[in-house]
Amino acid sequence: MTDATPKIRIRGLTKSFGPKRVLDGIDLDVMPGTSCVVIGGSGSGKSVLLRCILGLIAPDSGSIEIDGVDILTLPPRRREGAIEKIGMLFQNGALFDSLSVWENVAFGLMAAGRRHGARMARAEARAHAGQVLEQVGLDPSVGALYPSELSGGMQKRVGLARAIASQPDILFFDEPTTGLDPIMGAVIDGLIVDCVRRLGSTAIAITHDMASAQRIGDRAAMLYQGKLIWQGAASALLDSGNPMVDQFTHGRREGPISMELRR
Amino acid sequence: MNVILDFIAALGRAALNLVRTAGALALFGLAGLSHLVRPPFYWRIFLGSLVEIGFFSLPVVALTALFSGGVIALQSYTGFAQYHVQSAIAGIVVLSVTRELGPVLAGLMVAGRVGAAMAAEIGTMRVTDQVDALTTLSTNPVKYLVTPRLLAGTLALPFLVLVADILGVLGGFTVSVVKLDFSAPAYIAATLATVKPIDITVGLAKAAVFGFLIALMGCYHGYHSRGGAEGVGAATTSAVVGASILLLAFDYLLTDVFFSQ
Structure with missing residues (x-):
């Protein structure tokens, strides 16, 4: 190509x-x-x-x-x-309320239906989520919080972290x-x-x-x-x-x- | 003339909507069931739903069954005393509870509690794009949200009904012995002589069907909710009302199949 x-x-x-x-x-x-x-x-x-x-x-x-x-x-x-x-950042973040921030970020990496790349174990995915949170300017400790505990700007950053976590082409x-x-x-x-x-x-x-x-x-x-x-x-x-x-x-x-x- | 035509047209539209909804519901249920045999299966969601339905519904189901058993004993005594057949009360209580009241009352309680919660949770996920987000994260929303809940509902309700059966009979026993001066050994003997394994097993089979229907209605209406908070509210109402009506309709059908001569 x-x-x-x-x-x-x-x-x-x-x-x-x-x-x-x-x-x-x-x-x-x-x-x-x-x-x-x-x-x-x-x-x-x-x-x-x-x-x-x-x-x-x-x-x-x-x-x-x-x-x-x-x-x-x-x-x-x-x-x-x-x-x-494709990674997607939704307008309102669309973070999963029932999951912690790190579980949101690593959701795609742990997804059982994942086709590209190996499915990550939870411990590995949690560590990776911490790194991705740092890339969007958030402290890895934020990973333990739930989306409802975050401000609008932080929710957008977590949504961005989730979108880029699997390093998508698009x-x-x-x-x-x-x-x-x-x-x-x-x-x-x-x-x-x-x-x-x-x-x-x-x-x-x-x-x-x-x-x-x-x-x-x-x-x-x-x-x-x-x-x-x-x-x-x-x-x-x-x-x-x-x-x-x-x-x-x-x-x-x-x-x-x-x-x-x-x- | 126009009024009559409008009325007939409205009836026709309602009938078409009913058929359309029944078809959509059946396809949705089949889609949910089909993921049971197609891995992956989301055990974490399943176990969470099982605890939510089976464990946290215990108090409301237990209290309902306990009081219902007591009420049947009281009401039966009032009527049967006129004909001096009070000895039949133990049989009436155990058959009423195991065949009908246990499954139906537990089902209605769970429909109000769990069906509404499922519709609200999935409906909120739908209107806040969380369901779409699942798709973008390599996760089939029906497999993730619906299939584990359908299985949990189907397995949890028989357990709840078993508890309801025991407590319903206990309620009747307590009222009969404490308030109506029945002999405890005689009441227990009459209960055991009346109830047959099929009474309990059919009640549990009904409960499994009811559990599936409650979860199905909660998931279906939540999954298809639209339009923000108002849409989620409407989905919750539809889930509870729909599940209650379906539950009573299937109760009649199953009773006709198992108990009519």
């Missing part, structure tokens, strides 16, 4: 819920080792896009290739193997800075960039936060009414030349998007 082959290649992806078409022919390439940020308003289909790639939602049509293999046409067990390469971030103060948001963004670079992973992040989008992304794309209406360098987000993107990134009330909302 050459570097010219996208790590993730999406073509003609569609998904409808009842009469509402949430994804309407999405084409997206994410090259190996790069980060792509998808921006868009609430309900624009950003989360559905990630969930389609993760196999949590079945798309109506289209193809999703990872390393050149269309995962939608794979038998279920091979598809699960392909998806195992990382997804769903609104990584939502609900955090600006400083903690910048800290989480910095950790995300560090983790992605250290692991050499390919990343897709979805966010409303323009500062976060520019910090995390190499490339950016905007989703509007189920279509990707713009793709370009993340550094060009605030000056894209596309009226819809400019309105969104600058948070203007007036513009083509607000005209749609008024109707």
Whole structure:
């Protein structure tokens, strides 16, 4: 495989819920080792896009290739193997309440259904979880706590630790800075960039936060009414030349998007 | 005319929904059972559920059975005394408890306590993306969340019903001997002469079915809950109401199968 082959290649992806078409022919390439940020308003289909790639939602049509293999046409067990390469940081952390922090971080490593790499014993997994917690700026002693005992920022860090614990090829971030103060948001963004670079992973992040989008992304794309209406360098987000993107990134009330909302 | 058509249409929609839900429930149960023979099996979750259902439900089931046995003795005495057949009370108590009241009352208590807890726990996991997180961590959510609970429910309820049988009979015995002046040896002899192994075994078989249904309804409604706290609340209510109705319906079916001539 050459570097010219996208790590993730999406073509003609569609998904409808009842009469509402949430994804309407999405084409997206994410090259190996790069980060792509998808921006868009609430309900624009950003989360559905990630969930389609993760196999949590079945798309109506289209193809999703990872390393050149269309995962939608794979038998279920091979598809699960392909998806195992992906680590995911959920919007609210999605930490398991009933498990301690270290068990959350090491969950994927101890998972009996793991296909890539040997399943870790609990003692080994606990030690590894401590190391991963340190990588996201947390003391290993935090591992003994439960998620309900952590602040929002710490929960995000633990979620990030869980996502990177198995050193995945691909990382997804769903609104990584939502609900955090600006400083903690910048800290989480910095950790995300560090983790992605250290692991050499390919990343897709979805966010409303323009500062976060520019910090995390190499490339950016905007989703509007189920279509990707713009793709370009993340550094060009605030000056894209596309009226819809400019309105969104600058948070203007007036513009083509607000005209749609008024109707 | 339109009112009649609307009424018929509403009935039709309700019937279709019922059939759709029954089909979805059956498929969900089969999916859960199929993971019993496909490793891995999550023993830690299973043992936790077994303790939660079998051990922590003991007080409520024990008290319910104890008082129910006593009430049957009291009520039977009131009626039977008119015909001078008080000697039948021991038999009435033991048959009522082992065949019906033990499994049904224990089932209803566990449905309220454990079915609701299962629906709330899994429902909360669903609406906070924890169920999706399982999938991204190489773990099948049905295998991890549902299968161990189905097995735990099926195995724990017979144990609870056995305890309920003993305490129900003890409740009847205590009321009969202490309050109604029965002879203790005569009451025990009448109890042993009346009860047959099939009365107890069928009661335990019913309990296993009820335990499966309670766990199934708790897991199903929790797994399919939507829309935040309100959705979890609705799932919890549906789990308890659904389990209670299914339990009584299956009680009738099983009684018809085992005891009707």
